[in-house]
Amino acid sequence: MKPRTPPRNDTDDGQRRLAMLIDADNAQPSVIEGLLAEVAKYGVASVKRIYGDFTSTRMTQWKQALLKHSISPVQQFAYTSGKNATDSSLIIDAMDLLYTQRFDGFCLVSSDSDFTRLAQRLREEGLTVYGFGERKTPDAFVQACDKFVYTEVLRTEASPGAAPKPVAAKPAAAAKKAAKSAPPKSAPVAAPAPPAPAADAKDKASEPLPIALIRQAIEEASDEGGWAFLGTVGSYLNKIRPDFDPRLYGHRKLSDLLKHQPRHFVIEERGVPGSSNKMIYIRAVG
Numbered sequence: 001m002k003p004r005t006p007p008r009n010d011t012d013d014g015q016r017r018l019a020m021l022i023d024a025d026n027a028q029p030s031v032i033e034g035l036l037a038e039v040a041k042y043g044v045a046s047v048k049r050i051y052g053d054f055t056s057t058r059m060t061q062w063k064q065a066l067l068k069h070s071i072s073p074v075q076q077f078a079y080t081s082g083k084n085a086t087d088s089s090l091i092i093d094a095m096d097l098l099y100t101q102r103f104d105g106f107c108l109v110s111s112d113s114d115f116t117r118l119a120q121r122l123r124e125e126g127l128t129v130y131g132f133g134e135r136k137t138p139d140a141f142v143q144a145c146d147k148f149v150y151t152e153v154l155r156t157e158a159s160p161g162a163a164p165k166p167v168a169a170k171p172a173a174a175a176k177k178a179a180k181s182a183p184p185k186s187a188p189v190a191a192p193a194p195p196a197p198a199a200d201a202k203d204k205a206s207e208p209l210p211i212a213l214i215r216q217a218i219e220e221a222s223d224e225g226g227w228a229f230l231g232t233v234g235s236y237l238n239k240i241r242p243d244f245d246p247r248l249y250g251h252r253k254l255s256d257l258l259k260h261q262p263r264h265f266v267i268e269e270r271g272v273p274g275s276s277n278k279m280i281y282i283r284a285v286g
Contacts, residue, residue, distance in 0.1 A: 015043055015044045017044060017046050017102060017103045018104065019045070019049075020048045023115070024059060024086070025051075026110040026111045026112045026133070027111070029062045035109065035154050036069060038132070038154055039107050042105065043104060046103075047103075049071065049073075050062065050074065051073075051086045051089050051093075052074075052076060053076055053086070087112065087115070094106060098127070104128060105130060109151075110141075111136055111141075112141070113137070113138035113141045116138075116140045116144045119141065123144070129144070129146050130146065130147050130148075131148040132149050132150075132151055137150075142243050148242040148243040149245060150245065153247040209261070210241070211261075211264055213241060213244075214237065214284075215284045217233045218282060219284070220236055226284065227268065227283045228283070230254060230258075230281065255267065255280050264285055266282065266283045268282070268283070
């Protein structure tokens, strides 16, 4: 293979070009809104493809999302029962796209460890690999990516559509309807059961904050006074733990997460000379 030439984005609009490949057999259509928003943080998904057997009734929800979000479906029939031909099709396409030398990175959407070697191969070529999968994703695939985002977080952040407002009934009609539907006075009315806690909330409650890991990151990036620039700390955390994400602990940003840990960390904002911007520094306590 000839030496990799600079991708197009080095010379045009400065946008990072990404190829987003979705394994429909191991991804949920309910995360598509949050997924696309997350990918947009890293660059432009100039290729968006999804792989699966769309003749199956299991793909009904995915088919509804494809047109809306301009995702190209790649039909892959199951040649043999129990064998997943989708993985092979996605991997072949990924390698074809790699050899075009037009991309800066790949977004692999799957919870399947079969893509571990693909992620490693893409990184060997100097490309950035962003992985997206459920919490059940094997650690081998997680660690093979530069950055891994759990889709449960994306499902939580996806903005739900506004609930339709109920149409107010006329006073007389409403009273008459209420009288008909009201239970007899002698019959006790059971209180509605409280909603069950969401799985994401349960995960957050049981997810221990890696204090030792954060302290290690601060130590690696700190100056003689023990202060470290927050951006450098975040970069170090992602290098050694690709799945580290403040949203897993109930906070959108790393700074917000650390501000809620005054027993362990101290936050300080410093002004930038000649600018109204501020830089955040952090120091471990004790």
